[in-house]
Amino acid sequence: xxxxxxxxPVLEVxxxxxxxxxxxxxxxVDITFPEKQVTALIGPSGCGKSTLLRCFNRMNDxxxxxxxxxKVLLDGQNIYDKSTDxxxxxxxxxxxFQKSNPFPKSIYENVIYGLRIAxxxxxxxxxxxxxxxxxxxALWDEVKDRLHDSALGLSGGQMQRLCIARAIAVNPxxxxxxxxxxxxxxxxTARVEELIGELRKNFTIIIVTHNMQQAARVSxxxxxxxxxxxxxxxxxxxxxxxxxxxxxxxxxxGRFG
Amino acid sequence: xxxxxxxxxxxxxxxxxxxITVGGMAIIFSVIFILVLIAKVSLPLFLAxxxxxxxxxxxxxxxxxxxxxxxxxxxxxxYRLLDDGTTVFFNLEDGxxxxxxxxxxxxxxxxxxxVESFGRLRQAIGWSDGQLTVSxxxxxxxxxINNNNQRRIDHEIIPLALFPTPADGIPxxxxxxxxxxxxxxxxxxxxxxxxxxxxxxxxxxFLGDEEITETETTLSFNSSGTLxxxxxxxxxxHLYAGTDRGELLRWYLSDTEEPKLIETVxxxxxxxxxxxxxxxxxxxxLAVGDETGQVSTWFPVRDEMGxxxxxxxxxxxxxxxxxxxxxxxxxxxxVISLGPNKLILDLMTxxxxxxxxxxxxxxxxxxxxxxxxxxxxxTKEGRLLSWKLDIPHPEISLGTLFGKVWYEGYDExxxxxxSSSASDDYEPKLSLAPLIFGTLxxxxxxxxxxxxLAIFGAIYTSQFARPRLxxxxxxxxxxxxxxxxxxxxxxxxxxxxxxxERSLGGVFLSLILLPAALMLSILAWQGARKIEPLxxxxxxxxxxxxxxxxxxxxxxxxACGPGLENLFFxxxxxxxxxxxxxxxxxxxxxxxxxxxxxFAVIPITFTIAEDSLSNVPNSLKAASLALGASRWQTxxxxxxxxxxxxxxxxxxxxxxxxxxxxxxVLMATGNTAIMDLSIFNGMRPLSANIAVEIPEAPVDGSLxxxxxxxxxxxxxxxxxxxxxxEIVRQRLxxxxxxx
Ligand SMILES: Nc1ncnc2c1ncn2[C@@H]1O[C@H](COP(=O)(O)OP(=O)(O)O)[C@@H](O)[C@H]1O
Ligand SMILES: [Mg+2]
Numbered sequence: 003x004x005x006x007x008x009x010x011p012v013l014e015v016x017x018x019x020x021x022x023x024x025x026x027x028x029x030x031v032d033i034t035f036p037e038k039q040v041t042a043l044i045g046p047s048g049c050g051k052s053t054l055l056r057c058f059n060r061m062n063d064x065x066x067x068x069x070x071x072x073k074v075l076l077d078g079q080n081i082y083d084k085s086t087d088x089x090x091x092x093x094x095x096x097x098x099f100q101k102s103n104p105f106p107k108s109i110y111e112n113v114i115y116g117l118r119i120a121x122x123x124x125x126x127x128x129x130x131x132x133x134x135x136x137x138x139x140a141l142w143d144e145v146k147d148r149l150h151d152s153a154l155g156l157s158g159g160q161m162q163r164l165c166i167a168r169a170i171a172v173n174p175x176x177x178x179x180x181x182x183x184x185x186x187x188x189x190x191t192a193r194v195e196e197l198i199g200e201l202r203k204n205f206t207i208i209i210v211t212h213n214m215q216q217a218a219r220v221s222x223x224x225x226x227x228x229x230x231x232x233x234x235x236x237x238x239x240x241x242x243x244x245x246x247x248x249x250x251x252x253x254x255x256g257r258f259g
Numbered sequence: 260x261x262x263x264x265x266x267x268x269x270x271x272x273x274x275x276x277x278x279i280t281v282g283g284m285a286i287i288f289s290v291i292f293i294l295v296l297i298a299k300v301s302l303p304l305f306l307a308x309x310x311x312x313x314x315x316x317x318x319x320x321x322x323x324x325x326x327x328x329x330x331x332x333x334x335x336x337x338y339r340l341l342d343d344g345t346t347v348f349f350n351l352e353d354g355x356x357x358x359x360x361x362x363x364x365x366x367x368x369x370x371x372x373x374v375e376s377f378g379r380l381r382q383a384i385g386w387s388d389g390q391l392t393v394s395x396x397x398x399x400x401x402x403x404i405n406n407n408n409q410r411r412i413d414h415e416i417i418p419l420a421l422f423p424t425p426a427d428g429i430p431x432x433x434x435x436x437x438x439x440x441x442x443x444x445x446x447x448x449x450x451x452x453x454x455x456x457x458x459x460x461x462x463x464x465f466l467g468d469e470e471i472t473e474t475e476t477t478l479s480f481n482s483s484g485t486l487x488x489x490x491x492x493x494x495x496x497h498l499y500a501g502t503d504r505g506e507l508l509r510w511y512l513s514d515t516e517e518p519k520l521i522e523t524v525x526x527x528x529x530x531x532x533x534x535x536x537x538x539x540x541x542x543x544x545l546a547v548g549d550e551t552g553q554v555s556t557w558f559p560v561r562d563e564m565g566x567x568x569x570x571x572x573x574x575x576x577x578x579x580x581x582x583x584x585x586x587x588x589x590x591x592x593x594v595i596s597l598g599p600n601k602l603i604l605d606l607m608t609x610x611x612x613x614x615x616x617x618x619x620x621x622x623x624x625x626x627x628x629x630x631x632x633x634x635x636x637x638t639k640e641g642r643l644l645s646w647k648l649d650i651p652h653p654e655i656s657l658g659t660l661f662g663k664v665w666y667e668g669y670d671e672x673x674x675x676x677x678s679s680s681a682s683d684d685y686e687p688k689l690s691l692a693p694l695i696f697g698t699l700x701x702x703x704x705x706x707x708x709x710x711x712l713a714i715f716g717a718i719y720t721s722q723f724a725r726p727r728l729x730x731x732x733x734x735x736x737x738x739x740x741x742x743x744x745x746x747x748x749x750x751x752x753x754x755x756x757x758x759x760e761r762s763l764g765g766v767f768l769s770l771i772l773l774p775a776a777l778m779l780s781i782l783a784w785q786g787a788r789k790i791e792p793l794x795x796x797x798x799x800x801x802x803x804x805x806x807x808x809x810x811x812x813x814x815x816x817x818a819c820g821p822g823l824e825n826l827f828f829x830x831x832x833x834x835x836x837x838x839x840x841x842x843x844x845x846x847x848x849x850x851x852x853x854x855x856x857x858f859a860v861i862p863i864t865f866t867i868a869e870d871s872l873s874n875v876p877n878s879l880k881a882a883s884l885a886l887g888a889s890r891w892q893t894x895x896x897x898x899x900x901x902x903x904x905x906x907x908x909x910x911x912x913x914x915x916x917x918x919x920x921x922x923x924v925l926m927a928t929g930n931t932a933i934m935d936l937s938i939f940n941g942m943r944p945l946s947a948n949i950a951v952e953i954p955e956a957p958v959d960g961s962l963x964x965x966x967x968x969x970x971x972x973x974x975x976x977x978x979x980x981x982x983x984x985e986i987v988r989q990r991l992x993x994x995x996x997x998x
Contacts, residue, residue: 061885066725089887097885103878106901106995116886119896152994165882172886 006236008036008223012206013058013095013176018072020053020062020230027053029230030072035176035223040198040207042221042238044214046253050230051210052100055178058208059095060088076175093120096169100181102161104153104168109136109145112153112164116172131171138204139167140197159190163197170205177201179209183216195220214254218242226250294974301968304961308604308650310616313633316354316643326374327382330635331398332628334645336412337635338396340382344371346396348414351635351645358414365390365421373432378493378589379629381419383435383445389424391445393435420459426475427455436495444495444512446478452486454478454500458515474515480523482506490536490545499545501526501533507547507557509569524569526557537585539592539607541686543667545569546594546607548582554596556607561670572665575605576612584624590631592667592686593653597625602636604648608666608686609659613650620644652961660691660965676932676943678952678962689965691972693932697942698976701924702917704849704938705856709917710910713861717868717906722894733869740862748926751855752847756927760846763832765820769813776812780804836939845940847929852941855923864913871905872898904991911984915977921946945973 013035020028027050035041043051056062057074060081073080081091093116104112113132114122122128132149136142141163145156153164162182169177179198183191198220201207211217217224218238225235226247234241234250245251313334318325324342330351331337337351344362349355364370364386373385380396394416401413420437422445430447437443445457460472484504491498498510498518505527512518526533527549535548544558554575559567578598585596592607602625604614617625617636622644625636634646658664663672666688674692679685720732759766784804828835833844875898883893899906929941930951943951949966956963 059885061881064881064884089889092885092887099878099881099885101878103876103882105879105882105897115883115888115896119883119886119888119892168882168886 006223007034008039010037011035012037012077013208014073014075014078015057016073016075018054018057018070018074020050020057020071021069022053022065023067027230028057031227031230031232033225033232033235035206035208037206038202038204039222040202040209040220041223041225042217043208043210043225043227044212044217044253045227045233047212049227051212051227052180053230054227055097055180055208055210058176058178059092059097061097063088093172094174095176095178096172096174098162098165098169098177098179098182101185102158102165104156104161104164106152106154108150109153109156109164110149112168113171115168120172135167135171136164138170138201139163140193140200141167157190159186159193162186162190162194166194166197166201170201174205176206176208179207181210181212183211183213191216214242226253228253294971297967297970297974301964301971303959304652304655304964304968306651308613308648308653310604310614310634310646310648312616313645313647314351314643315645316349316351318354318641318643325637325641326371327376328624328635328637328643329376329380329396329626330628330633330645331412331414332630332633333400333410333412334628334633334635334647336398336414337643338414340371340374340384342371344369344384346416351643354643360416363392363394363416363418365392372429375432375434376626377434377436383433385430385433387429389429391422391433391435392418393420393422393437393443394418422457422459423473425455425457427453430455432489434489434491436491436493438494438496442495444491446489446491446498448486448489452480452482454480454486454489456498456512456515456518458495458512460515476516476518478510478518478520480508480520482508482523484530484532487533488536490538492538492542494542497538497542499536499538501536501547503532505530505533505549507533507545507569509559522569526569526571532581535582535585535596537587537594539587539594539667540589541592541667544572544592544607546575546585546587546596548578548585548596550581552578552580552582552598554578554582554585554594554603554605556594558667573607573610575607575610576603576615578603586625586627588627588631589629591653593631593650595625595627595634597622597636602634604650606653606656608664609654609656611653611656611658613653614648616646617644652964654687655689655961655965659689660968662690662692664688664690674934676948679955687962689962691945691965691969693934694943694945694948694969695972695976696934697928697932697948698918698944698946698973700849700936700942701852701856701920701928701944702914704853705860705917705920706910706914708853709857709860709913710864712857713864713909713913714868714906716861717865717872717909718894718899721869721872722890722898733866736862736865739858740866742858744859744920744922745926747855747858748923751851751923751927755854756846756848756851759850760833760844762817762820763844764824764828765813765817766850767832768820768823769816772812772816773809776808777805780808842935842937842939845929845931847927847941849928849938849941851927852924853938855927856917856920859920859923860913860917863916864909867909867912868902868906871902871909874905875901901995903995904988907991908984908988911980911988914980914984918977918980919946919973921950925950945969949973 011034015031015033018028018031019026031054045051057070062068070082074082105115110132113135114128117131133142141160144160156164183194198207221238224238224241226233228249234245234247242254245254325339326342328337328339334351336348338346338348340346344364346360347356348358350357369386369388371384372387374382376382381393383391383393385391397415397417399413401411403409403411420443422435425447427449430449433445433447435445441461443459447455455475455477457475462470464470482502484502484506486500487503488501496513498512500508505525507524507526509521510518511521532550533547534550537546539546539556544556546556548554555571556573557569557571560570562568580599583597585594587594593604594607595602595604600619601615602617605612621639622636623639625634627634632648636644663674665672674690675688676690676693677688720729824832836842836844879897879901880893883897924944925947930943930947931941932943949970953966956966
């Protein structure tokens with residue numbers, strides 16, 4: 003059921019093929035992500051989830067040998083067009099990484115980093131954004147008294163939420179999350195999952211996870227990838243309850259992966 | 260895991276810990292050991308001077324009037340000259356008489372009226388008819404073969420000159436000198452400020468006969484006071500006099516017919532009486548003792564008008580009463596003065612008080628041995644006291660090592676390093692200030708050139724260059740570090756220095772053109788990178804475009820340089836710098852040093868900075884880029900701060916390298932110990948100075964020990980820099996986290 007087309011698309015992927023040198027990692031994927039919903043990408047390790055995700059903010063450009071074919075439309079505009087400003091693109095498509103990676107700066111500076119690099123200098127705006135972003139990332143109450151302490155003093159879960167706060171501070175349309183909870187303990191994971199539920203009110207979220215319970219808990223739609231192919235895509239409740247594809251079923255029932 | 264294996268693992272672990280601990284300790288201890296070794300050599304510089312009372316001999320005061328005395332260098336034999344002209348040689352250990360020389364007056368029945376003893380055991384005896392003889396006592400060590408090769412001190416009295424009775428009769432006192440050419444000078448003082456000069460010159464006429472010309476002139480002068488004391492220089496060329504109204508007079512006696520009164524100086528505003536005068540070794544500085552007990556030294560200094568005027572330069576110790584006598588040391592620029600109740604030894608140049616001794620002995624007169632290391636003094640009661648002086652390094656003090664010193668013959672106090680010269684009475688100038696300055700100056704310019712290059716190079720290689728390129732650049736730069744510095748110094752001195760000197764205009768032009776050309780090419784690149792074939796070149800191969808641009812720019816600058824010099828600087832930039840900017844252009848200067856030392860500093864700084872930049876985790880870079888930062892923003896805001904501890908450490912290690920670098924600076928600087936910040940002249944750093952001077956320095960001499968002291972300073976400098984560096988690095992690390 004790869005022809006599932008949700009309403010209000012923000013990001014449309016058309017026949018995307020991705021190569022690491024000569025080896026193809028994504029074999030022609032077509033997928034549409036709806037606005038202000040959470041879409042989970044699941045699949046066994048090495049099936050290309052992260053690769054696909056990185057195509058959406060062109061982080062793959064950093065890999066010298068990479069090559070992309072096909073289209074990724076953000077609001078109808080192909081992000082692989084020559085005219086695309088990568089910096090503007092990454093402002094609209096934020097990213098949270100598997101391993102939390104706060105800068106070795108204060109919590110405050112971490113949050114406003116995106117604003118600073120955009121040339122923003124307004125102190126009042128900084129203060130406001132720091133508060134709203136940290137509140138948005140459900141971190142405010144824990145750190146409001148030590149905003150100017152080093153971010154490296156936070157716990158793992160807090161760091162990851164700080165990274166989320168940092169991503170939402172620039173007000174992106176889409177937030178990409180690559181296994182954001184894989185390095186966290188169950189309690190922190192629960193908090194981040196709760197947070198994702200909150201964030202979907204304002205942001206379109208694409209989350210990679212290989213934890214099916216998590217996908218089931220947080221997402222509205224789920225896409226199952228296997229060996230660089232999109233095997234099945236549909237509303238999460240449907241996909242988990244009634245998978246259309248044998249491979250999907252095998253995977254979610256834990257027969258491989 | 261079985262128990263035996265576990266035990267083995269534990270044992271190996273223990274062993275490894277031991278080996279590492281012992282190794283680390285050994286390194287720390289050997290470093291400390293080296294420091295202690297060096298410090299130990301330099302430490303005697305600061306030993307306190309000592310005077311040790313050797314012998315006390317009671318002379319028979321009742322039956323004889325001692326007019327003068329003297330002693331040999333070994334403090335074994337002494338002589339005394341009595342008022343009837345007899346010279347008595349005696350054993351200084353027990354006072355027993357050895358020998359007695361009957362008086363040798365120029366005529367029968369004369370008795371000595373005045374005696375002036377000066378320098379090397381010489382005395383001028385004025386006889387009762389006004390004639391004057393100059394004689395010298397000579398002590399000669401003699402090894403007696405018959406008597407077990409024992410050392411004996413033989414002595415003799417050698418007559419040197421005879422002056423006839425002056426025209427004006429018997430003077431109050433006379434002074435006489437004989438110079439190396441045999442010119443005999445006698446100055447006579449009569450009551451009522453009357454001075455006369457007698458000169459006897461022996462010359463050979465064309466027939467080979469000796470001809471004696473005798474002249475006698477009056478030295479006239481105006482003074483409000485009365486003459487109190489005179490001193491004639493060793494060659495008899497200069498005469499100084501003091502009055503009881505604080506005036507100093509100076510004559511130049513070279514022209515016998517017309518001796519010249521050069522100046523009369525009101526030396527002391529309070530018109531205190533001048534009670535003692537003498538010339539410090541070298542006969543340039545005049546030591547003055549006055550009735551208040553103040554000892555000072557004076558020498559002629561150029562004033563505003565450009566005339567040399569006698570000026571008070573150094574103020575030495577203060578006695579608690581009139582200074583009675585001053586004698587110079589025959590070895591260095593120290594001065595011994597006798598006050599009412601003690602002897603004081605001062606070093607003139609550094610104004611360093613060395614010793615006071617002979618307190619409350621009632622001393623009335625004293626002599627110094629020719630080596631200046633022993634003193635014989637006579638008390639009122641006719642006792643002779645002798646002291647052995649132990650002043651290892653009189654000329655060294657913290658003041659002379661680090662402060663400005665007013666050396667003899669200079670017009671102002673200076674920092675100077677000049678360890679040796681041809682002349683004998685030359686005073687070594689051992690100020691470390693210009694050397695420390697030189698080290699810092701050379702290091703500063705080297706760092707100014709090397710650090711930006713190394714850091715920007717490291718940023719480019721680690722962040723922008725393709726990994727393949729990086730694999731080439733890094734080892735290549737590291738190989739730079741392996742070039743022997745002697746080769747770098749050699750090339751800098753013999754190839755680069757003349758090259759830059761020849762094309763100075765071109766060098767300056769390229770300093771302007773190069774950044775401009777780079778800017779332009781970057782702008783051009785921004786446009787060109789959009790074009791398809793160039794697009795592929797974009798990342799990591801920028802240098803392929805930059806290199807030809809740099810080479811081309813330098814070539815253009817070199818070609819235009821001479822024309823530019825003709826146009827704007829009257830054809831010679833060096834001359835223009837000298838006349839218009841007041842800086843001298845040395846061919847071996849800090850431009851050369853910056854280039855050459857760059858070779859020593861860049862590799863080490865580059866490698867460490869590059870490592871720390873590469874070690875910044877990619878996740879941080881990714882986080883920044885994902886937030887929409889450009890590559891440069893990412894480098895500036897994330898990579899650089901995170902790598903700052905390493906970059907800083909690299910810089911500091913480079914600094915340490917530059918501070919200690921010897922071979923390059925030795926060859927490529929002029930090694931002139933000047934204190935001038937100008938980039939156009941050289942310097943003499945501590946390290947090169949040690950290398951240059953240590954082969955020439957007599958072991959355990961002042962120079963030798965001072966060089967060791969400068970090594971300690973070099974050591975401490977690097978130590979301090981490294982410690983500060985480490986502290987700052989730790990701080991940075993705490994701030995930017997460690998990975
Ligand atoms: N930088 C890279 N260079 C080359 N191959 C890569 C790179 N990153 C990932 N791959 C390959 O691409 C495939 C997909 O990887 P990835 O997207 O990381 O999978 P997932 O995130 O689903 O585990 C894997 O076979 C992996 O080996
Ligand atoms: Mg992955």
